Amino acid sequence: MPLPSRPRRPDGLPAAPVPWVSPALYAAVAVAGAYAGLRGLGDTRALPFAAGLAALAALDWGERRRWPAGTPPLPGTLLLAVRLGLFLVVAAADGSGLSRVLFLLLPFGAYFVLGPAASVAAGALCLGGIVIGFQLADPAWHGRTEAVADVLMFAIGLVLAVAMASVAVEEQRQRARVESSHARLRAYADQVADLSAAAERGRLARDIHDGLGHHLTAISVLLEKAAAYRDRDAAVADAAVADARHSAQRALEEVRASVRTLRADAEPFRLAASLEELALRSGRSPLVVVEAGGDEGPFTRDALVALFRAAQEGVTNARRHAGAERVEVRLRLEADRGRLVVADDGRGFAAGREGAGLAGMRERLELAGGTLAVESAPGAGTRLTAVVPSAAG
Template identity: 75%
Template sequence: MPLPSPLRLPDGLPATPVPWVSPALYAVVAIAGGYAGLRGLGETQPLPFIAGLAALVALDWAERRRWPAGTPVAPGLVLLAVRAGLFLIVAGADGSGLSRVLFLLLPFGIYFVLGPVASATAAVLCLGGLVAAFQTAAPGWHERVEAVADVLMFTVGLVLAVAMASVAVEEQRQRSRLEASHARLRVYADQVAELSAAAERGRLARDIHDGLGHHLTAISVLLEKAEAFRERDGNIAVAAIADARHSARLALEEVRASVRTIRIDAEPFHLAAALKELARRSGERPVVVFDGEGDERRFDREALTALYRAAQEGVTNARRHSGASKVEILLRCDDDRAQLTVTDDGRGFADGAEGLGLTGMRERLDLVGGAVVVDTGRGAGTQLTATVPFRALS
């Protein structure tokens, strides 16, 4: 017949008895038995009494040393049987009669090995054994107040032993669950840290592409312009170089701003002013014009920054790829959303030809709950529409 399953905690380990309970009872029994022997109360037999208690202490020590995480079922049952035998020896040698409290350890220990049902059954059997012993030794015991009181106190002790075991097991279960929860939290914290680092890397990559990439494109175009006009019109070449220097300074400022956002809270961001500056410094070709309406102050910085990066990407693509002569930027802030439209009169591009810039733009807008739509076709120009919803502060 297979052995019953041991009582297990949530982490799979067996439940373990409270370590101080049995030594405490051994000490109480030793003191009471020693006092009874010294005062000549009852018929105490010192040698088996002391030897039995010593064997119990040694058995507990050996069990905890051999199975510190909990005793398996088979050896646990064998040890309980050995303890029951030692309890009988100690109780038979104790003249005080107090050694019967040792039998409280049987249902207490069984609870940790086989669970509450087996523990309650053992408690009933222990009580039945005590009643049978009284009935054999003194048939009229139920008529003596002292004997009835002993049985009642033993019954209370059995109830308390089972209850204490139940509380101890539940405490171990809660501790096991708490430790498992802490372990999961540590795993989740590591995952959040990894995701945060990945998100920050993605943000920096988008900032580099949308900000620094925009300015580097402008510098490249301006230097090409200076090279083209160097012989024909020195003033235009000088102006182009000055504009390229200005774009280089702006690029450096953007890099510093990106670094600052990692270390300290970002400064207030004004989208309309930034878009006006973007249009102003974009040069003569393509001509960039800006128009805006509505109150942007209702929208958070992340949403406004996402729209600004969309405008940068639209202007950069128009300058780099479309051959457009004019780009129009329109910003409209309503009660429920802010919408940015960038329209150019260039040659457009075929569906499915989006590059990393538009992909990064979609990711950025998705992070703030927004969306982007690109309407284009070969020879038809391009219109980029980015929208972010209003999000009330919680």
């Protein structure tokens, strides 16, 4: 859940972290002054006393309305000077003597307007003013315990006021950092979602090309074969049609399997069995020979599927482009890696002429942490070597 934010000044200082402090002190001074006036304690002048407190409250309200995100330094300094004058008016009219606590608001407010150094300076100014006031009123004040205690308590109040302001500022800065971190996390989550969607689209594209594309290529080749042998050898043509029908069924099964994968966890994948089935589906054009060995257990499903797609792409290329008569598929699964070699005796191709199929195969292997090497030359056949690491490796 996002934390509620408060208005903030451009320089990062909070606007009013503890807005109840000023009204609380105004109320305490008003109650003490009224009590002193009613009881005849000291010389309380009601009109300037009440007017000064009302002016202070109105000043606070107007400042918050005018600068809800925090008072800028220049008008803030002017308002501090106005408050100091009003504090002097209220203190002069207060017979209880409690109104000196209002001066604590000067360093407290200065912290938010001008920073810690100005706050300490304002506190020192207030303390010096209190001492001077005592000295002017009674040069022997330092010999009276009550007067010394008042000065000490005021000094402690100044320390607490500056400390409270410092804590409030730090709390607001921490809150701002948390809010910023939450915003960055939300942005990162959106990026991860976008990348995940892109990765899933890429995976589906590879599956369509490597799976459905393979079967459609086989169907096309088999139907061409059936058409070519229709008049010369009906049995060969019928067998080609049957093989094409079988490839169409396999294509439909793979489409359904892809849909199931999107809806639920993938089923266990057996690489060796899939390679044997690939060889059987290929028939004798070209003849596909599979040699597989090793334990599939240490390998992830993605790694095994990547090796199978490499074999599938190699067989498809040998049938469609290379005119190969024989394709050898050799699989060796070791403790740290799996190695698949697909070699055909076709026409080969010149370096730098890899198509989209090989590029997609290489991308799939890289996503599984593996590599692809292609060796070919015109008239020398093609040899694909795919390597993936095991989960333990």
